[in-house]
Amino acid sequence: MLISNALDLRLKEPNSQIEKIVAQIAFTQLEAVEKFHQFYKKQDLLDFSTFQYFAISNASNQLFEANEIPKGENCLAMFKIPENKQSKVKIDLLAKKVSFDNLWCTVDKEQAFLGYRILNIADKNFLYLQKINSSDLYVEKSSSDKIKNLDIKALLYKDGYLQAKNPTAVVILSSKGKILNSNLDRSVAVSYTDSILKDDFNEALKNNLIKQIDLEKTKDNKAKIVTISYLQEYDVFVVVAKNKGPIIRKEVISILLIAALSLSVLGLLIFVILKLLSFVHKDLKSIENNINVLKTVILEPKEKTEQTVSMVDTNKFTLEKLDNVYSAVADYAKEVNSCIEKKIDELNTFCHNSVKEAVENKELSMISSFHKDMASAGADMPNSKFLDIASFLVPAKTDPKAFYDIFRVDKDNIGIIFGKASQSSLKSISAINIITSFVKDALTHKNLLPAQALTDVNHILMQRDLGDLNITCFVMILSEFTGNFIYSMAGLNLPTLIHLHKEQKLEAKAIHAELCTNKDETYIDSKGKFTYLDTLVFVNTDITDIKDEQGNEFTLEKIMEIFTQKADDEASDQLISFYRELKKHAGAEFESLNKDVSAIVIKKNANNKEFE
Numbered sequence: 290m291l292i293s294n295a296l297d298l299r300l301k302e303p304n305s306q307i308e309k310i311v312a313q314i315a316f317t318q319l320e321a322v323e324k325f326h327q328f329y330k331k332q333d334l335l336d337f338s339t340f341q342y343f344a345i346s347n348a349s350n351q352l353f354e355a356n357e358i359p360k361g362e363n364c365l366a367m368f369k370i371p372e373n374k375q376s377k378v379k380i381d382l383l384a385k386k387v388s389f390d391n392l393w394c395t396v397d398k399e400q401a402f403l404g405y406r407i408l409n410i411a412d413k414n415f416l417y418l419q420k421i422n423s424s425d426l427y428v429e430k431s432s433s434d435k436i437k438n439l440d441i442k443a444l445l446y447k448d449g450y451l452q453a454k455n456p457t458a459v460v461i462l463s464s465k466g467k468i469l470n471s472n473l474d475r476s477v478a479v480s481y482t483d484s485i486l487k488d489d490f491n492e493a494l495k496n497n498l499i500k501q502i503d504l505e506k507t508k509d510n511k512a513k514i515v516t517i518s519y520l521q522e523y524d525v526f527v528v529v530a531k532n533k534g535p536i537i538r539k540e541v542i543s544i545l546l547i548a549a550l551s552l553s554v555l556g557l558l559i560f561v562i563l564k565l566l567s568f569v570h571k572d573l574k575s576i577e578n579n580i581n582v583l584k585t586v587i588l589e590p591k592e593k594t595e596q597t598v599s600m601v602d603t604n605k606f607t608l609e610k611l612d613n614v615y616s617a618v619a620d621y622a623k624e625v626n627s628c629i630e631k632k633i634d635e636l637n638t639f640c641h642n643s644v645k646e647a648v649e650n651k652e653l654s655m656i657s658s659f660h661k662d663m664a665s666a667g668a669d670m671p672n673s674k675f676l677d678i679a680s681f682l683v684p685a686k687t688d689p690k691a692f693y694d695i696f697r698v699d700k701d702n703i704g705i706i707f708g709k710a711s712q713s714s715l716k717s718i719s720a721i722n723i724i725t726s727f728v729k730d731a732l733t734h735k736n737l738l739p740a741q742a743l744t745d746v747n748h749i750l751m752q753r754d755l756g757d758l759n760i761t762c763f764v765m766i767l768s769e770f771t772g773n774f775i776y777s778m779a780g781l782n783l784p785t786l787i788h789l790h791k792e793q794k795l796e797a798k799a800i801h802a803e804l805c806t807n808k809d810e811t812y813i814d815s816k817g818k819f820t821y822l823d824t825l826v827f828v829n830t831d832i833t834d835i836k837d838e839q840g841n842e843f844t845l846e847k848i849m850e851i852f853t854q855k856a857d858d859e860a861s862d863q864l865i866s867f868y869r870e871l872k873k874h875a876g877a878e879f880e881s882l883n884k885d886v887s888a889i890v891i892k893k894n895a896n897n898k899e900f901e
Contacts, residue, residue: 307374310365311381313421314403318387321405321417324352335865336872337416338880339683343865344402346670346681349420358406358414361393368394368401458530469525671697675769677894678703679860681868682887688713691829691885694725696733703769704732707827707889708762709782711803716755720805723749728764739764740777740812743804747779751808759803763827772819772893777812779804784889785849786817787824787856792849819893824863826852827889835875835884843874852890860890 335343337355365375379389393404393416401422407415460478461470471478518527670678682691690713694706706728710717724746731742743764750760761780768774776795780803783795797815819825828848835843851870855863867888872879 307377307381310370310374310378311385314364314378314382314392315385315387317403317417317419318391318405320350320419321352321407324350324417325407325415334415335869339868340418342681342683343861344400344418344420346679351418353416353418355414355416358393358416361395361404364392364394364403367396458528460528462526462528670695671703673703673769675893676703676767677860677892678890679864680887680889681864682885685713685883685885688883689885690717691831691887692721692725693827693887693889694729695889696729698732698766701768701770703767703891704729705765705767705827705889705891706762707782707784707887708760708780709829709831709885711757711759711761714758716758717760720750720753720755720758720760724760724762724804732764732766738775738777738814739766740814743777743779743801743812744810747804747810747812748808750805755805759805761803767825767891772823773816774818775814775816777801777814779810779812782830784825784827785852786819787826787849787853788819790853790856792826792853821893822856823893824852824856824860825889825891826863827887828867829885829887831884832871832886835871835882837874838876843871847874860892863890863892864888 334352334354337353337358340351340353343351365378366372370378382389391406393406395402395404400420402418403421404416404418407417458478459471460468463469468475468478516527516529670680678695680693680695682693684691690710692706692708692710694704696704698704706725708721708724710721727746727749728739728742731737731745732739737745743762759780761782763776763778763782763784765774765776765784776797778797779801781800783797785792785794795815795817799813799815801812802810826849828845830845833843833845833848837843847870848867851867852863855866858866868886871886875882
């Protein structure tokens with residue numbers, strides 16, 4: 290009754306956690322339907338294959354279209370919602386007419402996305418995604434809370450502690466020995482557990498998890514068996530005692546006599562077997578010696594192996610069956626030797642090709658992963674109330690070369706690095722890592738200007754053996770308050786400044802050679818400024834030779850036209866429009882393109898009149 294009453298009281302407590310979960314998921318469905326009706330035109334939707342790149346850089350709420358959306362994980366389990374809470378959540382969701390099968394979710398490092406699927410009349414899949422924190426759905430309770438809300442009655446029956454009829458005692462103890470619940474009076478429970486546990490109540494019991502103790506027989510010639518279980522999830526002990534039954538001493542003695550007789554018979558059998566084995570010991574020793582001889586020549590040329598086998602004296606064998614055993618082993622040795630050279634050649638060829646392929650695949654995987662991880666994730670992007678910054682990088686599948694970084698130099702300035710290597714290799718990864726690390730440190734801690742940073746890092750790179758590798762690199766320091774910027778360029782890939790819906794390339798004082806080409810190159814700085822609603826656009830030039838079905842290239846002029854037309858939109862919307870037009874231009878060949886697609890858009894979204 291104590292256990293049952295405690296359980297009933299806990300069930301009446303309001304479950305705010307479940308209400309919070311249901312409200313969040315139901316709101317996601319409502320947002321999904323509203324977003325779908327707002328963006329019903331297909332050209333305004335992103336395709337799902339781009340989700341990982343926009344999610345890393347920009348996306349927080351977005352609607353995607355795809356023929357097939359991968360099946361998501363169990364969203365409730367992914368957000369660490371306990372299993373015993375999940376059924377209640379599903380029931381409450383159904384009550385709100387939310388289809389649990391339409392939920393989709395994923396967790397990548399510290400970023401979590403909760404999605405809701407929509408299937409329209411044309412059998413097209415749409416997925417609305419919302420960026421959330423896993424703690425927004427459910428906060429895991431502490432161990433003390435778990436003990437407080439422990440469903441003791443259900444727990445005991447589930448694990449089988451009370452399946453036996455009429456247990457004499459049930460006691461729930463904390464790990465420190467405090468009685469949490471019992472079907473006994475408290476004073477009786479204290480003395481009862483003290484007499485049962487004694488020295489067994491320690492860390493060793495936790496490790497064993499379950500322990501049984503046979504107590505001394507009672508006055509009615511019956512024994513009690515006590516089962517002690519440690520529940521790691523709740524950090525509690527469950528003690529259950531029940532009558533074991535009368536002790537019958539005659540049966541115990543009979544069992545011991547039978548066991549002794551069995552051991553005697555077993556010993557006699559072992560003695561007979563050993564005697565029989567002595568008759569074949571000599572032949573077995575001969576077989577062992579001859580096989581050892583074969584073992585030493587089995588990898589020798591075929592002629593030598595056959596000669597050695599023919600010289601073995603088989604007259605030493607007295608038992609015909611053992612002679613046959615050795616003959617079979619000798620024939621097998623000949624067969625192994627006859628094909629071993631061929632197999633070795635085949636294995637060498639296979640291993641050589643496999644190792645070569647594995648090394649190439651591993652190198653490609655490392656290079657692709659590095660270029661993808663180089664892109665600044667949403668949490669790493671510098672926050673600014675004066676600048677709207679968006680970026681993304683979709684690396685080439687087998688030949689990634691592009692890289693960029695956006696970071697805060699100090700409280701007034703933003704740093705930008707945007708570049709491309711001439712080749713995709715481990716050497717290029719090393720060089721790019723040196724460039725981004727050195728330039729970032731030079732601008733943020735050494736107060737160097739872009740030109741000096743490029744000059745110094747070029748000296749470092751030229752001291753290494755990088756072969757014919759060269760790297761185009763643009764470095765800029767941009768004041769988020771005034772709009773003034775200073776930049777320097779190694780190679781030729783200058784950004785475009787869009788002002789009043791007219792674009793123009795930045796005009797540097799001088800265009801210098803790429804990094805890693807001239808150790809004596811001295812880079813110089815150029816200056817510029819952009820004002821309210823102006824936009825700076827960085828796009829890698831590799832994509833300009835992508836052709837449509839008619840053979841027309843995706844020219845730089847077309848790229849600038851796209852950004853000029855969308856100049857009034859937010860930076861992330863400009864990037865989405867650019868990516869969509871590129872995919873439309875490439876058509877069916879888009880998925881097979883082996884091109885880096887990288888871009889940065891920086892828009893001045895606040896007017897600082899005091900600096901004009």
